Amino acid sequence: MLAFLNITILVSILVFGFIYILIHRNRYKTDLNFLLLILMYFISILISFTLFNLSTYTIFNTPVALFIWKISLITNISSIGLLSSIHIIELHKESKYKFIPVIIYVFFGGVIFSLIFIPQSFFIAVIGSDLNYHFLNMPLLISILIFNFSIIITTWLSQAKGIKNFNDRRIGMFFNVFIMFYTLIILIYSLYLLFPGYILKIFYVLLFFVVVTYTLFVIIRNPGLFSVFTNSIYEFIIFHKSGILLYSYNFQTEEEVDDSLLKGSILIGINHILSNFSNMKNQLTHIRMEERGIVFNFDNSLGYAILLIAKHRNKILETAVENFMEQFSKKNIAQLSNLSGLIDTSSFKDTKKLISKFFSSYFVNNV
Numbered sequence: 001m002l003a004f005l006n007i008t009i010l011v012s013i014l015v016f017g018f019i020y021i022l023i024h025r026n027r028y029k030t031d032l033n034f035l036l037l038i039l040m041y042f043i044s045i046l047i048s049f050t051l052f053n054l055s056t057y058t059i060f061n062t063p064v065a066l067f068i069w070k071i072s073l074i075t076n077i078s079s080i081g082l083l084s085s086i087h088i089i090e091l092h093k094e095s096k097y098k099f100i101p102v103i104i105y106v107f108f109g110g111v112i113f114s115l116i117f118i119p120q121s122f123f124i125a126v127i128g129s130d131l132n133y134h135f136l137n138m139p140l141l142i143s144i145l146i147f148n149f150s151i152i153i154t155t156w157l158s159q160a161k162g163i164k165n166f167n168d169r170r171i172g173m174f175f176n177v178f179i180m181f182y183t184l185i186i187l188i189y190s191l192y193l194l195f196p197g198y199i200l201k202i203f204y205v206l207l208f209f210v211v212v213t214y215t216l217f218v219i220i221r222n223p224g225l226f227s228v229f230t231n232s233i234y235e236f237i238i239f240h241k242s243g244i245l246l247y248s249y250n251f252q253t254e255e256e257v258d259d260s261l262l263k264g265s266i267l268i269g270i271n272h273i274l275s276n277f278s279n280m281k282n283q284l285t286h287i288r289m290e291e292r293g294i295v296f297n298f299d300n301s302l303g304y305a306i307l308l309i310a311k312h313r314n315k316i317l318e319t320a321v322e323n324f325m326e327q328f329s330k331k332n333i334a335q336l337s338n339l340s341g342l343i344d345t346s347s348f349k350d351t352k353k354l355i356s357k358f359f360s361s362y363f364v365n366n367v
Contacts, residue, residue: 002129003053006205010049010212014042017216037086044079049208051075056201058129066124069133070116077112077147080186081105084155087175091162093312101154108147115140125196132196141193148190152183174218181211233317233362235309236355238328238348246304247348249355251362256352297321302329302336324358 051072055065085102092098115121121137135141159179163172185207192200233251240246249256293313298305308321329336332348 001057001059003057003059006053007050009209010046013209013212013216014046017220020220037082041079041083041086044075044082045208045212048072048075048079053205056131056133058126058131062124062126062131065131066122066133069122069131073116073144074113076189077109077144080148080151080182081109083182084151084158087155087179088158091158101158104150104154105147108143108150112140112143112147115143127198130198130201134196135193144193145190148186152186155179155182178211178215181207181214185211232311233308233359234311235307236359237307237309238351239305239307241303241305247351249352251359256349293317295321297325299325299329302333304336320358324354327354327357 051068054060055069055072059065060068085105088101089098115137118137118140121135121140123134123136125132125134156179159175185204188200188204188207192204236249236251237245238247247256293310295308295310295313295317296305297318306321306325308317310317328351331354335348
């Protein structure tokens, strides 16, 4: 039956994507909370799509089909509301108004939920193997349509206003294309609610497959895509406990920097750290920069430390710094163990190769 074929195709696409990402999980670096939200979204669209197909074909008797249809309406508004909320909150991390659209979505969702189970809300027309639901409850239909169009408007406004917050132009382009498809899906679905019919249903299902396949394709091709979302690295600094700058890299200009070009606030922070190098852990909470996230790590045995200045501090960057230091220490253990007197920092000039290995997603031009 066509309904089960549609569901099987979607499940196959999602399972393939999940297995691929699981096998190559070491390549995917993203914040756990963000990953859980994305997983929740894919689960919600799977449930929504499954219920839509089960309710619009003559698989169950009419009362059961009607109940599934009502649940499918709820899961549909939940899935598109969740995606728009993730987009707005992640793209506008610094905005104090980022939760307002979410509150509006929840309000409309509550209104729809209260209206959806009112008796005699739908007239069901059986046409061949299709079940078409015609709204008798106009406030319910109007509420769903208002919700759908508010999702489209706020998501596009969020994208337009926040496009500058994307660290990687590829991510911004991906979301432009994705939101375009996302908008088409909502529009086709809204048209189907107004004019239920076989053609619109098939168009909706096919477009759904295209969007899910495109999204997984982009994620698979770009493992670091969501790790950088709105984050940026500004400075990467390696210094010896003696106060000597071993290496510094500016991610915005993609150039190596000597100590004469470092900003005063950075040098003050480094001097403060150096003065307390023997008791480093207790001083970590005192490292501050306005509107910047600081990732700091040190190796007491080899006597050097790393200071990474980013837009946001998160677990992804902390882990990347730890992995970088492990490789950096192994590669330069001889030089670091014998640093004394006049220090020659030229031996650390090839450090950019290691930076490229662990932080390539944060390069402006992705070199």
